[in-house]
Amino acid sequence: xxxxxxxxxxxxxxxxxxxxxxxxxxxxxxxxxxxxxxxxxxxxxxxxxxxxxxxxxxxxxxxxxxxxxxxxxxxxxxxxxxxxxxxxxxxxxxxxxxxxxxxxxxxxxx
Numbered sequence: 673x674x675x676x677x678x679x680x681x682x683x684x685x686x687x688x689x690x691x692x693x694x695x696x697x698x699x700x701x702x703x704x705x706x707x708x709x710x711x712x713x714x715x716x717x718x719x720x721x722x723x724x725x726x727x728x729x730x731x732x733x734x735x736x737x738x739x740x741x742x743x744x745x746x747x748x749x750x751x752x753x754x755x756x757x758x759x760x761x762x763x764x765x766x767x768x769x770x771x772x773x774x775x776x777x778x779x780x781x782x
Contacts, residue, residue: 713756714777717743721769727762730755746777 715733717724719741728736728745732755736745747756756774763772 710776711751711753711756712747712749712777713751714744714746714775715756715759715763716773716775717763717767717770718773719770720767722767724763724767724770727759727766730759733759 720743724743725736732748732751734746734748736743738744745759747759760772760774
C-alpha cells in the first residue's frame with residue numbers, strides 16, 4: 673500500500689511539473705522579442721494563428737509577404753520604434769499561436 677502511494681505522489685509531481693512547463697511555453701508563443709534600437713525594421717511571424725492580418729493594415733507597414741508558414745512585413749523608412757511597438761503589441765494581443773520576431777533590414781540601395 674505504501675509503495676502505491678509513493679508511486680502516485682511521483683506521478684502527481686511529474687504531471688504538475690509538465691503542466692507548469694506547458695503553461696510557461698504557451699505564454700511565450702505570441703510574445704515578440706526585443707526589437708533592435710535602429711531601423712529600418714521588419715517583423716517576421718512563424719506559424720501565425722489568430723486574426724493577425726489586420727495588424728498589418730498600417731500605413732507604415734508594407735504589405736506582408738508569405739513564404740510557407742512565415743509571414744514577413746517591412747516598415748517604411750519613416751517608421752519609429754513606437755510604430756514597431758504598436759504593431760507588435762497588436763500582434764501579441766490577437767495571435768493565438770506562432771512566434772513574432774523583430775529585426776532590421778538593409779536599407780534599399782545599400
